[in-house]
Amino acid sequence: MITIGLTGGIASGKSTVSAELRRLGLPIFDADAEAKLAVAKGSEGLAQVIDALGSEYLTDEGELNRAKVAERVFHDKEALKTIEAIIHKIVWARAEQFMQENRSAEKRLAVLDVPLLIECGWHKLVDSVWLVAVSRKQQIERAMLRSGMTADEVEARIAAQMSLAEKKKYADIVLDNSGTLEETLAAVHKELAQLAGDGCGEKA
Structure with a gap:
């Protein structure tokens, strides 16, 4: 393939x-869509991000407060690197699964x-x-x-x-x-x- x-x-x-x-x-593997799923409500990825940043980055509904995170990482490059590392690891694992499934399907x-x-x-x-x-x-x-x-x-x-x-x-x-x-x-x-x-x- x-x-x-x-x-x-x-x-x-x-x-x-x-x-x-x-x-x-x-x-098609859509990395943007997968990155959003990686930190969806109740996900392990979201738990890891909140563990790194703090519970104040959750909304009242238990979702990631993206606006607040964006403001944080704009000024804190280390926080950005931490979040990217968490999300990229999850997304790449899903990309590998996507490729394996398509190889198996002989695409x-x-x-x-x-x-x-x-x-x-x-x-x-x-x-x-x-x-x-x-x-x-x-x-x-x-x-x-x-x-x-x-x-x-x-x-x-x-x-x-x-x-x-x-x-x-x-x-x-x-x-x-x-x-x-x-x-x-x-x-x-x-x-x-x-x-x-x-x-x-x-x-x-």
Whole structure:
């Protein structure tokens, strides 16, 4: 089985590419969704995070107070590292299970959709790293339109991430998403065909 590691910065269009791969029948592991489940109400992951931060980071409903945690880790990098270590360990265990299940099902291709694929070092554990990229100007415009953040807020978010130039050093495939949707999807189909041969849709 060939494992694709799909990544990209904020508002790069990674979700668009992931959705197309899913539509074509490829199994997709959504790391963002799994990260939320990792600290869901009543989970072991949540218990570990609260043990590290304190019970004041729980809501009255017993869920993680994400706004309060975000405020804490913005000023406390050690707390951020602790929380990331807890969540990444759980998410990677689920990613390994996902890959094993798809190998057992004799899938030819599977996708790990991971925003921090390279930062976490997980790019070393996949067969092909696909990076979705747009210009910085487009990234800022799209993020503002999508989230309602100001340009300065988006700039700060981008600055906190690994630069696109640095990410490109680790990418096997760079998907340019600065053009039309049709152009991006055509590029996805082309790269899939080259990676696994034609007809890699529903039988992937």
